Amino acid sequence: MEQVGFGIIGCGAIAPIHAQSIAEIAQTRLVAVADVVEASARKLGAAHGAEIYTDYRRMLERKDVHAVCLCVPSGMRVEIAETCAQAGKHILAEKPLEVTSERIDRLIRAADRNRIKLGCIFQYRFAEDPRLIRQAIDAKRFGRLVLGDAYIKWYRSQEYYASGAWRGTRRLDGGGVLMNQGVHQIDLLIWFMGPVKRVTARTSLIGHKGLEVEDLACALLEFENGAMGSIEGSTAIWPGHPARVEVHGSDGSAILEDGKLRFWRFKNEAEEDAVLQARLKEDSMIGSGASDPVGGLKHEGHRRQIEDFAQAILERRAPAVDGREARHAVALIEAIYKSAETGEPVDF
Ligand SMILES: NC(=O)c1ccc[n+]([C@@H]2O[C@H](COP(=O)([O-])OP(=O)(O)OC[C@H]3O[C@@H](n4cnc5c(N)ncnc54)[C@H](O)[C@@H]3O)[C@@H](O)[C@H]2O)c1
Known part of the structure; x- marks a missing residue:
């Protein structure tokens, strides 16, 4: 693999920052986006030439999606992440990784069990x-x-x-x-x-x-x-x-x-x-x-972190901010x- 194919789950306020960052990195490509609200997925997908899904599980069936950016509300991540991990997709979640340390532990266990990379955005x-x-x-x-x-x-x-x-x-x-x-x-x-x-x-x-x-x-x-x-x-x-x-x-x-x-x-x-x-x-x-x-945010921090995460996948190393680090x-x-x-x- 030379390029990491990304899917974005949750196409709300923060998602365009992920999409813009992925578009600017040589080793990454935005393949698809998913949101339960079709209009939100359509808007982001159209802006970046990405396929659109209203059920993220359908998106996970794609072999060219290697990793997902998890941009859903904070307390919705673990159930979705467990499904992504089972599908063998690497996960870069927005902050906070989840809303309790108990739920974060579930997420870490899912990543370990399925041998996928887990990262958390702290730009x-x-x-x-x-x-x-x-x-x-x-x-x-x-x-x-x-x-x-x-x-x-x-x-x-x-x-x-x-x-x-x-x-x-x-x-x-x-x-x-x-x-x-x-x-x-x-x-x-x-x-x-x-x-x-x-x-x-x-x-x-x-x-x-x-x-x-x-x-x-x-x-x-x-x-x-x-x-x-x-x-x-x-x-x-x-x-x-x-x-x-x-x-x-x-x-x-x-x-x-x-x-x-x-x-x-x-x-x-x-x-x-x-x-x-x-x-x-x-x-x-x-x-x-x-x-x-x-609106006050610039995307440079996200771009650097997503680049580190993609390199971690390609080089088979841990990302700079992994699940355990984000738990503190x-x-x-x-x-x-x-x-x-x-x-x-x-x-x-
Ligand atoms: N790093 C930062 O500086 C930063 C800034 C803003 C938000 N965030 C984080 O990003 C996350 C999202 O925040 P936001 O402001 O974009 O929220 P938002 O409400 O604007 O967007 C969330 C999106 O997720 C979608 N969604 C909900 N359930 C879904 C499901 N099952 N499948 C697919 N899509 C689903 C919603 O329809 C919505 O479009 C939060 O955890 C927040 O803390 C981080």
Whole structure:
């Protein structure tokens, strides 16, 4: 196989970003798309010259579909993924991989059993700047890690939640600002700071009506390495701000906004620091979801991740963000919800 044939399941808001990315990668080709709403499949399929299906199981019968992008609502993935895995199709799912760690474990087991690749979109990990922070942590440039924070201060209108019956529901969205919007920054935070030992949290619904999930959350984190940190998230803040992830150590600090470095200083300066500091004000390659769920997004992060996933299939290696890696953020968010519900700290 020289080219990986992709099918997309779920042709809603995020699907065009996948289709555009697949079209731009030499080793990938969009073969077919599937959606239970025929008009949605038709619109995406027509734009990319892909075959159209209303039953994804028919699409899986095609031998030229080697992998699927799973762009259905978050809590609908596992049943569909089990069918895809049984059909021998590799699976690249949108974030969060599923809405509970239990359901994620089912997905991982299905992938292992059927020997297919399982990946989860966390496109911020494919921007250059988060990788620079990860490398600086590995090189011990921050000294001792002291504080690590994620701030998701976004705006989502009541109409946004009304735009899909699954949005804002416990069963299919899995949670509110943390599980849906904040999962990207929470994934980055754990990638940088390492495992969390204990979490204490509060959540609330303050700016929207009729949601089963939070639009406001604060969590205090204690990491295994002794550092502390906080997560603050809301979708009830107008006009919404760039999402921030901060890493602070005894010897240096870095701050990301929408996956782009805004601050980068170390006690022991290196030659490359000046080059980085000169481009601190450049635009984010991911774009901003602060007030616009998908319109504010650029596709470059998805393109890089889908390319990595296709190469993982061709080279028979693991993708950069596999199922086990993607599970950490969901497990932490679950612990935050549990702490908010019980009023007690939750230990890992
Ligand atoms: N990576 C990112 O930055 C990002 C951004 C937006 C959304 N997402 C994720 O993408 C997923 C989808 O979000 P969205 O905003 O595109 O939702 P959406 O509601 O716009 O689209 C979901 C689509 O899935 C279809 N669908 C439902 N059940 C199906 C089935 N059984 N078979 C085929 N199609 C089916 C629906 O008809 C709909 O068209 C969510 O998990 C969300 O978290 C990720």
